[in-house]
Amino acid sequence: MTAKIKQLAHNLLSRVSLLIWMLFTVAATIMGPFNTSAVLGLGQRGIYWGVMVALALSVSAVVAELVALVVPDRRRWAFDILRIIGMVLVFSPMVLLWTNFMLGDVAEYSPDLGMIALFVALVGTVTRVMRRILRDEQATFLHEEQGALALPGDAEDVPGAGADLASPENADQPRLMRRLPDGVTGPVLRLSAKDHFVEVVLPDETHSLRMRFADAIDEMDGVEGYCAHRSHWVARDAIDAVERDGARIYLRLVNRDVIPVSRTYKPRLEEAGIL
Template identity: 50%
Template sequence: MAPFNSYESFSLPLLAVYWPGVVGLALLFSAILSEVVALFVPQRMGWRFELVRVLAMSLVFTPVLFGWTQLLAPMPQMLPSVWQIGVFVALTSVTIHALRRIVGAEAGAFAADETGTVAADVEPAPQMPPEAPIPRLMHRLPKGAAGPILRLSAHDHFVEVHLPDESHTLRMRFVDAIAEMDGVSGDCAHRSHWVTFAAVTGIKRDKGRIFLTISNGDEVPVSRTYRPRIEAAGLLDP
């Protein structure tokens, strides 16, 4: 496609050097910035991590790409400004994140058939203790995901599945994710949060608000609408 007028400005030998260099530098800086962002936003599958990484990539990689372009271009004055290249970097980063979410969600959906059985060429989810039922939702998670599922949270059209040491994001309706937790005792504590009762280790009260403490250290808010359900489960005093 040769953006930045590179088809007109670069000879074929220069194009053969320029674009592989762009791709290599992008991969390098993306990997480095991912690790740096993870120090401040540990939840890699969340939208906050992706937003910060897009901003970091736009701020850090834009001058690198601009310098690489200026270095190889025979006529730098014909090339876009640093601001135009910055917009290109930001849009490319957003597109890549969107594609990763779409492809990742579809891959998880194809891992299980309509009856909830795992396809023959996909490694089944790890076995949980015999006393803990394995919900159908586990089959949507990537290979190697170690349960049990502690809680679910909804963000727009995505559901975040929280495990003891990790979490995974699925593109599906919240109500469908809850339905696939069949066999596991749990309920909603909030319109955007569902908890497994066995994972609740205590409660916390802060300025009139109530939170359920989960075994992995998370805190889930209890709304007034769903408080009677939590009380009925014996997790709160009426």
């Protein structure tokens, strides 16, 4: 739990998250939705929207982790739908309370809970759809740039599918990469087992594959890596630092993920000079 909280904190304090917070805060402060432009001064609007956007990013990150417990594959539409529903149910009341607090004596200008919920749902839907479009466009661009050959639609579910179609520039990549969508490139930072799925974590994206954890590790041939826990395998090049919390040891990766080290796998990591 401590490692997961640390990971969320690292993600929220990353440069990308801070940039998103700044841009949305400035835009909302200038436009003044929810009648804030008519009731609050510029400085008050800055405070109002600064807190609002920070709260939205934090709640969204927590909701995403909770939804992932139900839908491990974050590529599925079910994940996005549940995440939007979660934001509407959790974030909308927070918006209403914060708005009434900031507007004070003129709280009658505050939108009702239904209007806020509709706004949160619309923003969440547009955000998730745009994210999918941009991700697909990026994958298409990389696919065209690399001149890779497309695999059949279900190829990622077939072990070893596409082995004969791999492009020369991907020949030195681990076999596991052939299971990922077209255009996805490495490096793989870590593998994590969740129920019957394996999370394949890359620098900017995560994919879930339905397969055995041991088989996924076996298909990372050619990449030096180690099991830090019975549910986590990490590539050596992805390890950025070793963190200690009392007797507990964690590996912090270059993408700020924090992976626990169990006693079972500690000796192997010590032999490799990592600990």
